[in-house]
Amino acid sequence: MHTTGVMRRLDELARFSSEPDALTRLFLSPAHKAAAQQVLAWMRESGLTAALDAAGNVVGRIEGARPGLPAVILGSHIDTVRDAGKYDGAFGVVAAIEAVSRLRAAALPFAVEVAAFGDEEGVRFPATLIGSRALAGTLDPAALDARDAEGISVREALRRFGCDPAGLPVLARRQGDVLAYVEAHIEQGPVLEAEGLPLGVVTAIAGATRCTVEVDGMAGHAGTVPMPLRRDALCAAAGMILAVERAARETEGMVATVGRIEALPGAVNVIPGTARFTLDIRSADDAVRQAGVDAITATCRRIAAERHVELRMCHTYAEAAAPCAGPLVAALEAAVARAGIRPRQLPSGAGHDGLAMAALCPVGMLFVRCRGGISHHPAEAIGEADAEIAVRVLADFLQNLDPGALAA
Amino acid sequence: MHTTGVMRRLDELARFSSEPDALTRLFLSPAHKAAAQQVLAWMRESGLTAALDAAGNVVGRIEGARPGLPAVILGSHIDTVRDAGKYDGAFGVVAAIEAVSRLRAAALPFAVEVAAFGDEEGVRFPATLIGSRALAGTLDPAALDARDAEGISVREALRRFGCDPAGLPVLARRQGDVLAYVEAHIEQGPVLEAEGLPLGVVTAIAGATRCTVEVDGMAGHAGTVPMPLRRDALCAAAGMILAVERAARETEGMVATVGRIEALPGAVNVIPGTARFTLDIRSADDAVRQAGVDAITATCRRIAAERHVELRMCHTYAEAAAPCAGPLVAALEAAVARAGIRPRQLPSGAGHDGLAMAALCPVGMLFVRCRGGISHHPAEAIGEADAEIAVRVLADFLQNLDPGALAA
Numbered sequence: 001m002h003t004t005g006v007m008r009r010l011d012e013l014a015r016f017s018s019e020p021d022a023l024t025r026l027f028l029s030p031a032h033k034a035a036a037q038q039v040l041a042w043m044r045e046s047g048l049t050a051a052l053d054a055a056g057n058v059v060g061r062i063e064g065a066r067p068g069l070p071a072v073i074l075g076s077h078i079d080t081v082r083d084a085g086k087y088d089g090a091f092g093v094v095a096a097i098e099a100v101s102r103l104r105a106a107a108l109p110f111a112v113e114v115a116a117f118g119d120e121e122g123v124r125f126p127a128t129l130i131g132s133r134a135l136a137g138t139l140d141p142a143a144l145d146a147r148d149a150e151g152i153s154v155r156e157a158l159r160r161f162g163c164d165p166a167g168l169p170v171l172a173r174r175q176g177d178v179l180a181y182v183e184a185h186i187e188q189g190p191v192l193e194a195e196g197l198p199l200g201v202v203t204a205i206a207g208a209t210r211c212t213v214e215v216d217g218m219a220g221h222a223g224t225v226p227m228p229l230r231r232d233a234l235c236a237a238a239g240m241i242l243a244v245e246r247a248a249r250e251t252e253g254m255v256a257t258v259g260r261i262e263a264l265p266g267a268v269n270v271i272p273g274t275a276r277f278t279l280d281i282r283s284a285d286d287a288v289r290q291a292g293v294d295a296i297t298a299t300c301r302r303i304a305a306e307r308h309v310e311l312r313m314c315h316t317y318a319e320a321a322a323p324c325a326g327p328l329v330a331a332l333e334a335a336v337a338r339a340g341i342r343p344r345q346l347p348s349g350a351g352h353d354g355l356a357m358a359a360l361c362p363v364g365m366l367f368v369r370c371r372g373g374i375s376h377h378p379a380e381a382i383g384e385a386d387a388e389i390a391v392r393v394l395a396d397f398l399q400n401l402d403p404g405a406l407a408a
Numbered sequence: 409m410h411t412t413g414v415m416r417r418l419d420e421l422a423r424f425s426s427e428p429d430a431l432t433r434l435f436l437s438p439a440h441k442a443a444a445q446q447v448l449a450w451m452r453e454s455g456l457t458a459a460l461d462a463a464g465n466v467v468g469r470i471e472g473a474r475p476g477l478p479a480v481i482l483g484s485h486i487d488t489v490r491d492a493g494k495y496d497g498a499f500g501v502v503a504a505i506e507a508v509s510r511l512r513a514a515a516l517p518f519a520v521e522v523a524a525f526g527d528e529e530g531v532r533f534p535a536t537l538i539g540s541r542a543l544a545g546t547l548d549p550a551a552l553d554a555r556d557a558e559g560i561s562v563r564e565a566l567r568r569f570g571c572d573p574a575g576l577p578v579l580a581r582r583q584g585d586v587l588a589y590v591e592a593h594i595e596q597g598p599v600l601e602a603e604g605l606p607l608g609v610v611t612a613i614a615g616a617t618r619c620t621v622e623v624d625g626m627a628g629h630a631g632t633v634p635m636p637l638r639r640d641a642l643c644a645a646a647g648m649i650l651a652v653e654r655a656a657r658e659t660e661g662m663v664a665t666v667g668r669i670e671a672l673p674g675a676v677n678v679i680p681g682t683a684r685f686t687l688d689i690r691s692a693d694d695a696v697r698q699a700g701v702d703a704i705t706a707t708c709r710r711i712a713a714e715r716h717v718e719l720r721m722c723h724t725y726a727e728a729a730a731p732c733a734g735p736l737v738a739a740l741e742a743a744v745a746r747a748g749i750r751p752r753q754l755p756s757g758a759g760h761d762g763l764a765m766a767a768l769c770p771v772g773m774l775f776v777r778c779r780g781g782i783s784h785h786p787a788e789a790i791g792e793a794d795a796e797i798a799v800r801v802l803a804d805f806l807q808n809l810d811p812g813a814l815a816a
Contacts, residue, residue, distance in 0.1 A: 187632065188629050188631075188632045189628075189629060189631075189632025189633050189634070190628075190632075190633060190634075190637050191632075191634060191637070194637060206631055208631065210676055210677075220597070220598075220781060220782075221596050221597060221757065221758055221781075221783055221784070222663065222665035222667060222688045222690070222757070223596075223597075223614055223616065223663065223688075223690045223756075223757025223758045223759075224595065224596045224597025224598075224599075224756070224757035224758050224781065224783070225597050225598055225663070225757070225781060226597070226598075226599060226663065227653070227656050227657045227663055228657070229598050229599070229602060229781070232653070232665075234649060234666055234667075234669060235649060235650065235653045235666075237646075238645075238646035238647075238649040238650050238653075239646075239650060241642060241643060241646040242643065242646050242647060242650070245635070245640070245643045245646075248635050249635045249636070255630065255631065255633070255634065255635055257630035257640075257677070257678075257679055258642055258643075258671070258680075259630060259642075259671065259674065259675050259676045259677060259678050259679065259680060260671060260674045260675065260676060261642060261669055261670070261671050262669070262670070263666070263667065263668060263669050266667065266668050267667050267668065268618055268667045268668060268686040268688055269618075269665070269667060269688055270665075270667050271665055271667065272666075272667060278676040280630045280631075280676055280677055282630070282631045348631075348632070349629065349630070349631025349632035349633070350629055350631045350632050351631075373628060373629075373632065373633060373637070374628075375629055375632070376629070
């Protein structure tokens, strides 16, 4: 258990879980409600005027030089995956509250708000970013009809949480009222650790394309079909998997992953007649991603033709990249540099609430080094010193932010 | 429905199934009992003295030039896999009965027996070749304790079938009493069809090595871990699968197959930390197979080392090859040639009752072309003309067999 500031609060927040021996805090669950109430209390202790809104977000505000100025929103999310770590999302919320408590807010030419969104992980419902989309004004009302595994709709779950879904449309902010959205988040990757840097400045949230790939060859007896007469679907898939890896290795700024695979019929003594696998391709640059998808598709088609197997690729998901705003990247880099750290730009391969907020305002993100790049796992960890530096950088960033630069 | 001889009987036998719309006839099931009684009736119609033995085999005998001469046993099995074809096993039994019915047995210098074994597929119990091992005298009594999915032991199932397990030891034949075991069987592979030949003469029943392979790398977020920092277990496995294929392609007389694979944790957006797959390597030449296993193991180790992943290979099964007896291969080839067919030697990649019978006597096998090489599937098929040629060749083989050549 940590004894100071941010780390202690992260330990405390991790106790709000629906499981006794693991951290699982799904959107609109009782554990989420308890965590939201704790966050609300911390916001108020830090001088923010705070409330739970109709989307289940906790939002607090502290005025700047005069009441009613446009706001810079800091934030992240307090929902988690199942059996999660303590830092994904929670860090950005706790660090934001801590940073605001250190501000001389009355000297700022803007208000500062802190948002603790509730639906970034998208685990409970087949919908995601409901909270940040509500603020951005892009929430599709149909998302309220999404149901969890027990058949409970988002609408019903909001009511049980104590929220009135009728209040959702009012949450949408006007563009002029929000100067920027800035999120601190653990990196969830190994780049900063590998380079020995506590912080990084995000250039863009990567876009992603997902496909399911099915290869159909011919099943046969593993003992009786000579190699030249085989049309082994799994061997074809293996060639494609290596081609996917090669394409990503050779393309700067793109990653590609085959995360699932199965061979059918799936017996030790039967040549696979069918192989199915998934494909996930990401880049902060949509043109790079699209070129990668095209190249991988062409290579898979060539392998299928060479091996006389059928290929079906089905695109299941596509999300464009969300570039971070240049002035925010520059301002965050300047704050990082003032903390004596070499500024390092990197893309975010994972999605974040910033994807939704980008429809409303300029978005910036600050990444914090996490141990081993591990995330979505109880072993997720950050260093206490890194957490403190991130809070200092966030506060310094706000203290030095020029709203005029953002409008440019 | 076929109207003549062997094909009509195969259609009739296929009706004995434990499923209304599929052919499933497991060892010692009521469907097996009904099929055994039908086979018994056909044997008796063809002049054989026949009975059900203590192992659930139907065995018939017709004497040669004088009673009590050593026997040539023809045979195969009448159990099936689930949702089977009509020809695997059944063809060899029905063809043997038909061939014997055409013999001038009283002119032969040996007796002829026909055996319909009941446990070649090994589907019901974790044991196999119980019937042929009983005749060969190699049945491990522990096999009687093997239990099916419902907890019924082989011993109990034999009793329910109407057999007395106490009679099993008596079934073992003395070596001098059996001259040879010869089995006709569908090829279960595509070689004969590809070469336009109705028949082939088996040189050996291949030996097999099976392994499970586990590759451990490091799981990670599909969006946040750059390619150079990954230790993707599935990419490593893909390289190994292609290496397995390459090794088999480059090795005359060996086949190798990866039939099952899984990647863990198995999510579209997670880099696989673990990959598991099976390996099945076969050759009619044990030295070739062992060299192949060694080469594949070395290549997998090299790939694992290059990719900084852990490799565990666990050998789960190994069975030596059973070479067919040279004089039987020659005699079968001569009979094939007399039928006007180019003799074609080929190994059997699949296991057969001959694996057990080889402990007792010289073994020979005659393969019949099957459509598309398909087996263990309702689409299994052979041509009526091919079936007729096989019966003629079997009868001709017996009519011309010189027992003296076998002793040599």
